Amino acid sequence: MTMSPRNSTEESGALSKLLREWKVGSSLPPRFEDHVWQRIAREELQAPASFWTQLAHWIGSALARPSLAAGYVALLLAAGLLAGYCQARSEKAHALETLSSRYVQMVDPYQAPRR
Amino acid sequence: MKRSWFILVAGLVVALAAYFTFYFLSIANYQSLERGPEPELAWLKREFLLGDTEFARICQMHQAYLSGCMERCRRIDLKNEELKRLLAAANGMTPEIEKTLAEAAQLRAECQKKMLEHFYAVSRTMPPEQGKRYLAWVQEKTILSDSHKTMQH
Numbered sequence: 001m002t003m004s005p006r007n008s009t010e011e012s013g014a015l016s017k018l019l020r021e022w023k024v025g026s027s028l029p030p031r032f033e034d035h036v037w038q039r040i041a042r043e044e045l046q047a048p049a050s051f052w053t054q055l056a057h058w059i060g061s062a063l064a065r066p067s068l069a070a071g072y073v074a075l076l077l078a079a080g081l082l083a084g085y086c087q088a089r090s091e092k093a094h095a096l097e098t099l100s101s102r103y104v105q106m107v108d109p110y111q112a113p114r115r
Numbered sequence: 116m117k118r119s120w121f122i123l124v125a126g127l128v129v130a131l132a133a134y135f136t137f138y139f140l141s142i143a144n145y146q147s148l149e150r151g152p153e154p155e156l157a158w159l160k161r162e163f164l165l166g167d168t169e170f171a172r173i174c175q176m177h178q179a180y181l182s183g184c185m186e187r188c189r190r191i192d193l194k195n196e197e198l199k200r201l202l203a204a205a206n207g208m209t210p211e212i213e214k215t216l217a218e219a220a221q222l223r224a225e226c227q228k229k230m231l232e233h234f235y236a237v238s239r240t241m242p243p244e245q246g247k248r249y250l251a252w253v254q255e256k257t258i259l260s261d262s263h264k265t266m267q268h
Contacts, residue, residue, distance in 0.1 A: 059119060059123060060119040060120070061119075062119075063118075063119035063120075063122045063123060064118065064119050069119075069122045072122065072123075072126050073122065073125065073126045073129055075126075076126040076127065076129055076130035076133075077129050077130065077133050078133075079130055079133075080129065080130035080131060080132065080133030080134040080137070081133045081134070081137050083134050084133060084134040084135065084136070084137030084138035084141070085137055085138075085141065087134075087138050088137065088138045088141030088142050089141070091142055091145075092141070092142060092145050095142075095145050095148075095149060096145075096158065096162070099148070099149070099154055099155055099157075099158035100158060100162070100256075102154070102155045102158075103155040103156075103158060103159060104253070104256045104257060106155055106181070107177075107180070107184070107230060107233065107234075107253070107257070108230060108256075108257040109184060109187055109188045109191055109226050109230075110191075110223065110226070111257070111260075112188065
């Protein structure tokens with residue numbers, strides 16, 4: 001069944017009029033608003049959280065514990081020191097190797113860069 | 116929750132600070148070594164644990180050796196140029212090439228002799244153990260460095 005545009009306009013006008021005249025007689029149940037918020041909270045809890053949300057929540061709750069927070073900072077401090085040590089060691093070895101080669105090139109004419 | 120995020124970021128900042136502090140402190144003395152006037156000799160001093168007096172004597176010997184070495188380098192270059200010219204002009208072995216090769220070999224032997232004399236003199240200036248170590252290392256890197264291990268026979 002289809003409605004002609006004319007009929008549709010007439011009917012929505014009537015509906016609008018009816019809605020304007022409609023008055024809600026009954027009052028809301030006690031603590032209605034609280035119940036609505038509780039229901040929203042329940043729905044949110046039941047909805048599956050995304051991986052990132054879960055991770056953020058896990059990090060948030062883990063770092064709220066002082067022992068874990070101290071452990072985390074200590075671990076990163078050690079990792080930073082170790083990375084700095086390894087990088088410096090490798091660069092030192094390379095620099096010393098370069099200097100020793102340069103010394104050899106200085107004293108040995110057959111190893112000096114030729115023109 | 117806010118505190119947890121602060122700790123998370125603080126941990127990362129601590130790691131970065133530790134990395135850069137340790138890294139720059141560790142390489143600081145090597146950077147000063149490289150920026151010095153004679154980094155190669157400064158390396159020698161550090162590597163062979165030389166005292167200031169020994170180091171000063173070795174620097175003098177080094178300068179004296181280098182002045183003679185420059186003259187020998189000039190002669191090597193001239194001989195190489197001569198050999199290059201002869202090789203470009205010839206189609207096979209000629210008496211001139213043979214003579215020039217013999218002279219180049221003679222020059223090389225002379226250079227190696229001077230080099231060895233210098234190494235012995237330097238090693239005698241060092242503390243005995245370090246002198247021995249220096250001699251073994253420098254001979255391995257110069258006179259004995261011609262290796263035929265990779266040649267296919």
